[in-house]
Amino acid sequence: MTKLIKSGAYAQDNFSPVADDAPLPEGAVIVSLARFQKDRAALLARNTPVGVRLQSSENPELLGADVNHFALVALEFPKFRDGRAFSWARLLRTRLGFTGEIRAVGDFLYDQVNYQHRVGFDAWEVPDHFTLEMFNRALSEITNVYQPSTDGKKTIRELRAALK
C-alpha cells in the first residue's frame, strides 16, 4: 500500500491511474505519456483533471505547450539511483512554468526526499511505513544550502551577506 503526502500533510489521492489499454474512468486520471499522445483530444476535452506519469527517460519538454493542461505530473524513479527526475522537476518549474502538482513516484529513499523538495516536487507517493514525522525530519536534517534551486531557499552566500 502507498499513501500520499502533499504540501506537508497526508492527502487524499483523487487521481486514478489508468493503464494504457484500459478505458478512461470518470474523474481525475493519470495516464502515461504514450496514452496522452494517443488520446490527447479526448483527454483535453474532459472537464476533470488530467495527470501524466513520465518515465525517467521522458523529458517533460515532450509535453510541449500542453504542459499547462495538466493538473499533475508524476515523475517516476524506476530505481532510486536514477536521478534524472531531479532535473525534470526543476525544468518543469522553471523553463516550462508548471505550477501544478509534481509527484514523486516509484523507488526513492527517505534520504532523497529533501533533494526532491528542493528541486520542485510537492507531492510524494510513499510506502505505508513512511510517516509524516519522517517526512518532516527528512526536510530538516540540513538547515542551510549552498546553491539556489526551485524552492527559492536563501543560500548560505545570501545569509552571509545579510549578516553584514
Add this chain to the structure above:
Amino acid sequence: MLNTLVKAIAPNMYRYDEFDAQFVGERVNQFAGQVARRLSGELTEDQFKPLRLMNGLYLQLHAYMLRIAVPYGTLSSRQMRKLAHIARTYDKNFGHFTTRTNLQFNWIKLVDVPKILRELADVEMHCIQTSGNCVRNVTSDQFAGATGEEIEDPRPLAEIIRQWSSLHPEFVFLARKFKIAVGATETDRAALQWHDMAVQIVRNQQGRVGYKVMAGGGMGRTPYIAHVMSEFVQREDILAYLEAVLRVYNQDSRRDNIHKQRIKILINTIGPEEMRRRVQREFEELKRMGTLQLPREELDRIAAYFAAPKFETGLSDAMPDAGPDFANWVKTNVHQHKAPGYAIATITLKTPGQVPGDATSEQMEAIADLMDRFSLGEVRVTHEQNLVLPHVKKQDLPAIHAKLKELDFASPNAGLITDIIACPGLDYCDLANARSIPIAQKLAKRFEDLDRQHRIGELKIKISGCINACGHHHAGHIGILGVDKKGVEFYQLVLGGSGAEDASVGTIMGPGFGEHEIGDAVERVVDVYLAERTDGERFLDTYRRIGMEKFKAAAYQGAAAA
C-alpha cells in the same frame, strides 16, 4: 620532541564560518543516522551503498575504506595531525594519499565512522562526496599560490565550486561520478584534460581574466581527452556555465550500461558541437534567471582567505650548498617560487620499496612539524600522490632535506622513473584484477640507482590494477595495466600517454607480460629510449617521434608473451 616545540600555524586557506560548520555538523548527524539504520537492518546494503559512497565509505576486500576530502589538496598542519591521530586510533597507523588528492584509510570499522567524522569536523574536514555518483572532490595545481606562472590563485574558484557542488539537490544521483579540476597556468600539473569537467583560468585578448571550460575527459575503459566547451566564460557566469554542463549530463546521459554513463561517452556520442549547443541553451536560461551569478564581492571575499602570505624580503635568492645528496634533491624536488628567496619543495612519498602515497602517523606528524617550522603551516597533496611544501625559504632547504632523510622521504625522484602512481590494486580493492603495489615497489627498486634515474630524466610510470584506471595508466609515459587471465595476473604496457598540458592517451603495446617479466620489459623499453633519444628529448618526446615499433620489438624479446 619537536612536536611540543612547534606551535601550529594557521595558514592562509579557507576557514569555515558558522554556516560551513553547521552544514558539516548536520551532515555528520545525517550520516550517523544512516549508519544506525544500516546497522539495525532498516536499510539494505543495496540501499545503504549509494548513501555511504556519497560519504566516502567503500566496502573493500577486507574492510571498510574511508576516504577523506582534501579540497584542492590543501592541508593545514592541524589537519595533518588529526589525520595522523585517526590513523593511529581507528586504523593501522597509516593512511594513503590518493590521485584525487584525498587521504584514505583502509581498515575502518563501520561503527567508528560517525566518531571519525566528528573528529574530522573539529578540524574543518569531511568525507562529503569523496565517492559515489556525484561531484567529487575538486582538485587543483599543487603549486597554487606559490608559482609565478599562474594568472591568479585557482583555489578560490575551487572553493566556490566545492560549496556550490556540496549536496547539490539536482546532482547527487548522477549517472556516474563527476570530477572537476581547476588550473591557472599553461603548465598543467592537475591533469585538467583528463577530467569530466575542468576550468582553466585564462586571460583573453583584451586582457580580461575569465575561464576556459573543458568537459568529457576521463580514464576508465574508454579513455578520452576533454573537449573545449567554451574558450572564455566570464567570471560572474562560471557557476551558471558549470551547472549547465551538469544539467545536460544529468538529463541526457545513458543509464542503461554502467560502462557508458560518464560524460565523456555522452559528448563523444552526440559530438562536442551538439554538446556545446545543449549547454549553451541551459546556460542562457540560467544566466537569465540570475540566481547563480557570482558577484565580484563573493569571489573577492573567498579569495581573501587565500591571500598571499607576507613573504620575508631581503632573503638571499641563492641556493645553499649542502652536499651532493642535497643538490640532487634540489634538482628534481625543488621548484621556482614567485617570491625571491623562497622555493616550492616536493616530498615524494615514493622512496623505492615503499607503497606509493602511504604515510604512517609518525611521518604525518613529522611532516606537520616541517609545515609549521618551514612552510607557514601548509602542505599540498598532489595527484601524483606526493606532498608539497609550498612556501619554504631557500635557506631552510638543507634543514628540511635533512629531516626528510630521517623520515625516509628524501628521495630525489620527483618526476623521475621511480615516482610511480599506483592504485591500491588487488591488495585492497575488490574491483581489481591484479596487484599494483608490488609491481610499483619492484620497479622502483629496479631503477633505484640515482645516477641512472637522473640520466633517464622525466619519465612517468602509472600503474592500474584494472581497466577502471585509478592508477592513470592511460596518462603514463609508460602505463601498466593489470589484467587477469584465467586466474593469473598479467601486465600490459601502454606507451605515450600524458597527463600534462600536452595530454594524450597512451597506446597499448600488445599482449601482457607475466608478473616476473614486466620489470624486464620496462627496462628494455627504457633502453630503447636511451639509445634512440636525441639531445633534450624526454621519453615521451622520443616515443612520439619514433612510434611504438622499436619499443615493441625490444619489449617482447625473450619474453613469453601471453
